[in-house]
Amino acid sequence: MPEATSATHDSAPDTVLVVDFGAQYAQLIARRVREARVYSEIVPSTMPVAEMLAKNPKAIILSGGPSSVYEEGAPQLDRAIFEAGVPVFGMCYGFQLMAVTLGGTVDNTGAREYGRTQLAVSKPGSTLFEGTPENQSVWMSHGDACSAAPEGFTVTASTGVVPVAAFENDEKKLYGVQYHPEVMHSTHGQQVLEHFLYRGAGLKPTWTTGNIVEEQIAAIREQVGDKRAICGLSGGVDSAVAAALVQKAIGSQLTCVYVDHGLMRKGETEQVEKDFVAATGVQLKVVDAQERFLNALAGVSDPETKRKIIGREFIRVFEQAQLEILQEDGPAVAFLVQGTLYPDVVESGGGTGTANIKSHHNVGGLPDDIEFELVEPLRQLFKDEVRMVGQELGLPDEIVQRQPFPGPGLGIRIVGEVTKERLDLLREADAIARHELTAAGLDREIWQCPVVLLADVRSVGVQGDGRTYGHPIVLRPVSSEDAMTADWTRMPYEVLARISTRITNEVADVNRVVLDCTSKPPGTIEWE
């Protein structure tokens, strides 16, 4: 079996390791390093230092963490990490650990600092602080404080509470700050981080998504060889970019499958069938399963039941399509392409290993002994980087910039039974809302704007000369960072008015448009 990412390793970019001490900040640090155009990877603090060093990092960043350095069971770090000649930058907990490990003093002073704090820079020309103001806002979150830097270190900043808020040792290339430079509220944080990378560690800002495309193409070719691969397209960004990358690497050895469940928005299926194929030249097998989904959903109003039915039918149709591809003449189909992203890999504890070999779950129709090796060319990337790769590969903006859309599609945006007529009606209303939001330049500001049909609700209206008894449409514009929490977007009244007028004028059977002004929590983003 070919080594999944060996080609990537051979030509590995200069890498910064971010050692994760259990903070929610580690991913943010990794992103900031990449924004400085230096490649970064997160490793757990439990990884032996020898293993970290075997990755040949050009610099190491120690993240913050929730512990106190003196707490029993607090994560520790082998001193060897500071003696390997690799530049190290400690932040918050990482800073304190560095201080204690190298002979400095960290006290539990009881003086806590949380949130925005004023930092006073005492050595303005230092490696970390050159060109930044002598007084700057930083984000703090700590209970312990460093009162004496280790020998050989210069104290370069302090706060009203913390005598040693930053220290630097240029000879050994070791640096640390008590605060969180990675968060937006630390006004010069990115500059300080870049100073560490470029001035402290001597790195160059050369990493781009263009390098990723080239590296991944080489890695995919090596992994797949002359076998074949399949990829399920959902219409979303991740699977589209993964497929386009693999297509570029192995051409006709890839077949994509798109299940048209009839629950997509207006124009989305055509986007995959026409625009995506035109942009990539990919071989696409479209399965028209609209009837099948409508039949399975007939008479069902309960949201959870709908989700289960849609999920079940989807897997059945997809596996049937796989089976048909497997039976075609030609080289064996041994690979399954997936658009797994870096946050998924880190969250599932997968770290930075090579692609797993997974046996495919067998729900409906595939022989038990079929195993696919996974091809996951986006495993190293964050979402915005995936969009950049998509752009680089020439995918249409409508696909690359697409907002999140749920797998069960419009099936969970019709409150009530899903029927063809209701889907068509909702598609029209949704298309109008999307068109007007795009025209008003609101696509970036709004994370997502579900348009929901309250099919089980009717209200009285007056349209033309007559009384109507139609359905309400709900607009649910939300702003969010990660969909875990969200607020309703205060969008301009004129845009709301335009959408409302157009929907009630143009969509038969709708006589009312309402705005959902509920945050999450308590409301979820989707209505079902």
Ligand code: XMP
């Ligand atoms: P909620 O409604 O839980 O949604 O606030 C959070 C985010 O997840 C999306 N979502 C789904 N995505 N399958 C998906 O692929 C689903 O079943 C599903 N349900 C919700 C939703 O659009 C939002 O971005």
